[in-house]
Amino acid sequence: MPAALSPAELALCAGFVLGAYFIRGIVGFGSGLIAVPLLALVLPLSLVVPTVALTDYLASASQGIGSRRDIAWRALVPLLPFMLLGVGLALYLFSHLDPGLLTQALGVFVVAYAVYTLLDLHPGRVARPQWAAPLGGLGALIGTLFGTGGPFYVAYLQLWGPTKAQFRATAATVFLIEGSTRMTGYLAAGFFTRDVLLLFALALPLTALGLYAGHQVHTSLGEAAFRRLIGVLLLGGGVALLLK
Numbered sequence: 001m002p003a004a005l006s007p008a009e010l011a012l013c014a015g016f017v018l019g020a021y022f023i024r025g026i027v028g029f030g031s032g033l034i035a036v037p038l039l040a041l042v043l044p045l046s047l048v049v050p051t052v053a054l055t056d057y058l059a060s061a062s063q064g065i066g067s068r069r070d071i072a073w074r075a076l077v078p079l080l081p082f083m084l085l086g087v088g089l090a091l092y093l094f095s096h097l098d099p100g101l102l103t104q105a106l107g108v109f110v111v112a113y114a115v116y117t118l119l120d121l122h123p124g125r126v127a128r129p130q131w132a133a134p135l136g137g138l139g140a141l142i143g144t145l146f147g148t149g150g151p152f153y154v155a156y157l158q159l160w161g162p163t164k165a166q167f168r169a170t171a172a173t174v175f176l177i178e179g180s181t182r183m184t185g186y187l188a189a190g191f192f193t194r195d196v197l198l199l200f201a202l203a204l205p206l207t208a209l210g211l212y213a214g215h216q217v218h219t220s221l222g223e224a225a226f227r228r229l230i231g232v233l234l235l236g237g238g239v240a241l242l243l244k
Contacts, residue, residue, distance in 0.1 A: 025214015
């Protein structure tokens, strides 16, 4: 499939990957949320999602999980069984749903999250283990289907009111655990095809370059302005998917 793309399409995909991991290099997350819907404008989801799962996993590993002493185990442990259930359900849906329907569903999700971001909505700090079921399950489900489950995990961790160090360490651990589970499922389901591995090989140097460049940048944008910028980008990508 990558060999069938025109030079312009290849350049566009390269720009999407580089931009997504440049942003991740700056803020530490968001690469899948940006890369998947944009790449899906050019490539099928069945190719995009497993590829981004591989690059995201390596990005998480390269960024590390921080100090183990900072992991908020009280928040992390309740997530684990629901993450496994979400991955299993998503693998079933991935194999049985029409690819066009999945693309439309991704568009709806991305538009909804873009609106959430642009309206600057944030949950209060009301830590409850019960939130692990809906947010952990949805994070794994959406993450496995679309490679974009991070917002659910972020929302869940924010409910506990962690410190900055706890948030980074716990989020990185969640992404590594969920990524390992997802990739095992993709492998067992036969999703790591030759085309996926070829696309991954092409994306890997762009991923590394984007992460490196992002680490070197000290952006002048405030956090709120940065969220609005990402929201606008996602809104455009989501609408484009719905019109595809």
